[in-house]
Amino acid sequence: MVPPPGLSHTLGFVCKLKKALYGLKQAPRAWFEKFSTVVSSLGFTSSHHDSTLFFRCTSAGHIILLLYVDDMIITGDDIDGIASLKLELACRFEMKDSGTLSYFLGIEVASSPRGYLISQSKYTMDVIERARLTNNKSADTPLESNARYSSSDGVPLTDPTLYRTIVGCLVYLTITRPDIAYGVHIVSQFVSAPTTVHWAAVVRILRYLRGTCFQSLLFPSTSSLVLRAYSDADWASDPIDRKSTTGFCVFLGDSLISWKSKKQTVVSCSSTEAEYRAMGSTTTEIVWLRWLLADMGVSHSSPTPMYCDNTSAIQISHNSVFHERTKHIKIDCHLVRHHLQTGTISLSFVSSSLQLADFFTKSHPVHRFRFLRDKLSLLLALAS
Structure with a gap:
């Protein structure tokens, strides 16, 4: 976690806490409860939406504390308060x-x-x-354009251990690499029984990473604190079970802060239905992000715009009457319509050519892939 874009003069510090409190090894839950009690006594409030996040807002500025196991980040613009906090924690732990x-x-x-x-x-x-790649080849994109994979492709690997290890590593890489999110989403579906074709797909992702190793995700210091989201779906994209793929991305000003590429859990009967399910997932993410930002002192009084390229899905959300075509998505209809009516979100049409969430629903030709990647605040420096 880095300081929220827009907070001026923010600094981040890393600390490592020992779990041996007062010389006694304690269970993780007891350790966390002890830590929570201490920071609460120092004026911090625990987030209701992320149990590892603590914050303190005073006239001197903001301090945000994020705990991950026994590693901790302290950030904010209250420099004196951060220095005092580190001294206090050093006395307790x-x-x-x-x-x-x-x-x-x-x-x-x-x-x-x-x-x-x-x-x-x-x-x-x-x-x-x-x-253990055997050559220095690189690839222009993580997957071939319009690539489709199934469990029956290729010959089963005799030992799938390496495949599973590398795919697990790639999943962690998607924390800062939204450009491989869709490719990793695809290869992750075959970890139980990978084949030579699936391994070839993993190798292509790695070759793409080799050529873009020093790519970074930019959080501009001048970015606004206004949320906007893009939602999309690729209808019946899985060649085996015909389930659709949800893709969304959320920006805070110019900063990309959330994204997802995920296969939907049920089969959609139409592209409109698939798009609406994606809108439901995006709405859930928007609501959570608004809550989380409010905890950090960044409130949003105006609706968060969500951009969709399916006019039928947008019309359904504005129509209070459920029709035959929407009976299978009533929960998503209620969810999206509720937050539309309460002013949490607003729905806007965007042309398919400018739909940024399309990046997370399918593989693309090189020119299209690069166009979308450049819109996601990714700075590319080629590996030497």
């Missing part, structure tokens, strides 16, 4: 101050007047080395 945030759980963070850049370059190279 055995703690190592790792200094200014630059590397955290495999994620590299760099700051400049332009903003924050996060990447996983070192982790990417480690994954490529672990996969």
Whole structure:
């Protein structure tokens, strides 16, 4: 986690806490309860929407604290308050101050007047080395254009261990690499019984990563704090079970802060139905992000625009009468319509050519892939 875009003069610090409190090994739950009690006594409030997030807002500024197992990030614009907090915590816990945030759980963070850049370059190279690729070829895209895979493709791998290991690593890479989200979503579906064809798809993703190893996700320092979202679906895209793929991305100003590529759990009877299910998933994410930002002092009084390229799905959300064609998606209809009527979201049409969530629903030709990637605040520096 980096400081929210728009907070001026924010600093991030990393600390490592020992779980041996007062010399006694404690269970994770007891450890977390002890930590929560201590930081609460220091004036911090626990988020109701992320149990590992604590925040404190005073006239001097903001301090946000994020705990991950025994690693902790402290960030905010109250410099004196951060220094005092670190001293207080050092008195209560055995703690190592790792200094200014630059590397955290495999994620590299760099700051400049332009903003924050996060990447996983070192982790990417480690994954490529672990996969034992035999040549230095690179690929222009993670997957071939219009690629479709099934469980019956190719010959089963004699030992799927490496496949599962690399796919697990790729899943972690999607934290900072939205450009591989769809490809990883595809290869993850075959971890139980991978084949040579599926391994070839993994290798292509790795070759794409080799050529874009030093790509970073930019959080501009001048970005606004206004949310906007894009929602899309690829109808009946799975060649075996004919389930659709949901894709969405959410921006905070110019900063991409959330994205997803996921196969829907049920079969949709039409493209409109698939699109509406995707809108339901996107709405849920918007609501959670608005709550989380409100915890950090960033409130949104106006609706969050959600862009969709299916006019029928938009019309359904505005129509209070359920028709035969919508009886299978009533829950999503109620969810989207409720938040539309209460002013949480607004729905806007966007042409398919400018639908950014399309990036997360299918593979694309090189020119289309690069066009969408450039719209996601990804800065590309080619590996040497």
